[in-house]
Amino acid sequence: MTVEYKLIRSKRKSVSIHIENGKVIVRAPRIYPVYEIEKFIHKKEKWINNHINKQLSKPQISYHNSDVISYLGEEYTLIIIEKSIQEKVELDDNNIYLYSHYKKENEAHNKKILDKWIENSCLEIFTEKYNELFKLFDYKNKPPLFLRRFKSRWGAYHKRGFKDKITLNINLIMYPIECLEYVIIHELSHKTHLNHSKNFYNLVEKKYPNWKKSKAILDGKID
Numbered sequence: 001m002t003v004e005y006k007l008i009r010s011k012r013k014s015v016s017i018h019i020e021n022g023k024v025i026v027r028a029p030r031i032y033p034v035y036e037i038e039k040f041i042h043k044k045e046k047w048i049n050n051h052i053n054k055q056l057s058k059p060q061i062s063y064h065n066s067d068v069i070s071y072l073g074e075e076y077t078l079i080i081i082e083k084s085i086q087e088k089v090e091l092d093d094n095n096i097y098l099y100s101h102y103k104k105e106n107e108a109h110n111k112k113i114l115d116k117w118i119e120n121s122c123l124e125i126f127t128e129k130y131n132e133l134f135k136l137f138d139y140k141n142k143p144p145l146f147l148r149r150f151k152s153r154w155g156a157y158h159k160r161g162f163k164d165k166i167t168l169n170i171n172l173i174m175y176p177i178e179c180l181e182y183v184i185i186h187e188l189s190h191k192t193h194l195n196h197s198k199n200f201y202n203l204v205e206k207k208y209p210n211w212k213k214s215k216a217i218l219d220g221k222i223d
């Protein structure tokens, strides 16, 4: 048995496996034999490892002093300057400086300042990239661009009648710029093909030959 797991027994009737924060949680009925549970886990081992890798490789934004933050694929140390007169965020080669009115430990307030700064950066960087990459297509109408914090998708293309729009996940700011480029190309290609057919990926490939590398980074398969 190579998988480590936490077993929770309860009144339930069947066995289930969940990955929470990179850890395996198995739920089983009260009198279910351990060897059956382990057999079940063994069968699911590949799925389990894939999911653990996916969760662990997802960069997270955190708001503690001296935490490491990914920004455009580079790592920065968050330095909080407390009790500042002016609230702002500044960036140099190694650090992100967050100036707060309050104490370092006020995580909710740190989050407020940093999230606002991230949203503004995204608006600027995503819009510029979007306008640049739109030119690769022969489309007449540019779908308006929206930003959101999606939990489980990098972008979305929506079409209703003649109107369409593209939404990008703000969390893309943590990844190298090639990832953002790929997601923009992906969503813009949906303007031609609404599905994920072979024709769709042919179009993506034509507009952005290096797309597989970006996708693999987003899927957590490579760094």
Ligand SMILES: [Zn+2]
Binding pocket: 186, 190, 196
């Ligand atoms: Zn898609």
